[in-house]
Amino acid sequence: MTLRFTKGHGTENDFVLVPDLDAELDLTPSQVALLADRQAGIGGDGVIRIVRTADAAEEEVRALAGEAEWFMDYRNHDGSLAQMCGNGTRVFATWLRREGLIGDEFSIATRAGLKGIRFEGEQVVTHMGQWRFVDEAKAQAQGFDALVHVEEAEEITEPYSALSLDLGNPHTVVALPPNVNLNGLRLRRPPAVNPVPPEGSNVEFVRVLGPGRISMRVHERGVGETRSCGTGVCAAAIGTAFWSGDVDASSEYTVEVPGGTLRVRLLPGREVELAGPAVLVADGTTTLV
Numbered sequence: 001m002t003l004r005f006t007k008g009h010g011t012e013n014d015f016v017l018v019p020d021l022d023a024e025l026d027l028t029p030s031q032v033a034l035l036a037d038r039q040a041g042i043g044g045d046g047v048i049r050i051v052r053t054a055d056a057a058e059e060e061v062r063a064l065a066g067e068a069e070w071f072m073d074y075r076n077h078d079g080s081l082a083q084m085c086g087n088g089t090r091v092f093a094t095w096l097r098r099e100g101l102i103g104d105e106f107s108i109a110t111r112a113g114l115k116g117i118r119f120e121g122e123q124v125v126t127h128m129g130q131w132r133f134v135d136e137a138k139a140q141a142q143g144f145d146a147l148v149h150v151e152e153a154e155e156i157t158e159p160y161s162a163l164s165l166d167l168g169n170p171h172t173v174v175a176l177p178p179n180v181n182l183n184g185l186r187l188r189r190p191p192a193v194n195p196v197p198p199e200g201s202n203v204e205f206v207r208v209l210g211p212g213r214i215s216m217r218v219h220e221r222g223v224g225e226t227r228s229c230g231t232g233v234c235a236a237a238i239g240t241a242f243w244s245g246d247v248d249a250s251s252e253y254t255v256e257v258p259g260g261t262l263r264v265r266l267l268p269g270r271e272v273e274l275a276g277p278a279v280l281v282a283d284g285t286t287t288l289v
């Protein structure tokens with residue numbers, strides 16, 4: 001079967017977008033993994049099927065059809081399903097706008113609920129909704145609720161304290177001590193998180209650069225190290241605000257990732273907004289086997 005696709009990225013977190021406007025596709029995990037394969041397929045950190053919310057397979061998603069016409073059906077590089085992708089929302093929205101399917105401000109449906117989108121010049125702003133601690137009592141009592149082992153250069157060192165956050169999808173944030181070089185971490189293998197998150201976790205390593213400025217590297221669940229992760233930079237900003245003493249105040253962070261720069265606004269009511277660029281790189285067709 002011939003498939004139309006668009007390749008796009010948000011701060012170099014790259015995706016294969018597959019329009020399925022008539023809801024004819026039932027992509028299997030192995031078909032997704034082949035599309036995302038950088039040697040044998042188109043290549044990307046994830047695959048986004050663009051489909052009407054009313055045609056989503058999941059009942060909870062279909063229930064959002066009155067508020068959002070389009071559903072971002074997000075799959076990871078390995079073919080697994082994910083609830084949400086922050087960078088993906090901007091690329092998805094940019095494709096919908098290019099095709100004339102939406103206006104300047106609208107909502108999209110995701111497996112983590114509705115997300116508001118607006119275009120501000122070259123930037124796309126996603127209202128990511130509410131975040132939550134996975135274990136607030138433990139985090140407030142100890143300052144962390146998990147441990148992360150990671151390889152540094154050749155060795156696996158002592159575990160780092162970490163914070164588990166739910167941004168619709170799972171995150172574990174590590175604030176690196178000042179003597180540890182962010183670029184020296186080896187993220188080719190998944191960092192080991194303890195307690196083991198039941199559905200796996202994206203793991204972010206954060207270095208504070210100055211007030212409101214951080215840099216981050218990420219190992220994404222279902223992918224490996226990526227050059228950016230939108231939900232991950234939100235988690236990194238939330239963790240940094242938490243460790244600096246006031247996660248409930250409004251604040252803004254600029255987050256440097258290997259693929260570029262993103263802006264995060266922490267809002268009252270534990271809501272968060274993400275702003276950044278989105279680029280559509282190429283359109284083509286491929287054969288689905």
Ligand SMILES: N[C@@H](CCC[C@H](N)C(=O)O)C(=O)O
Nearest residue numbers: 082085086087169229230231
């Ligand atoms: N890159 C994304 C997150 C994609 C999903 C993630 N790997 C997961 O499994 O939760 C982003 O920009 O947020």
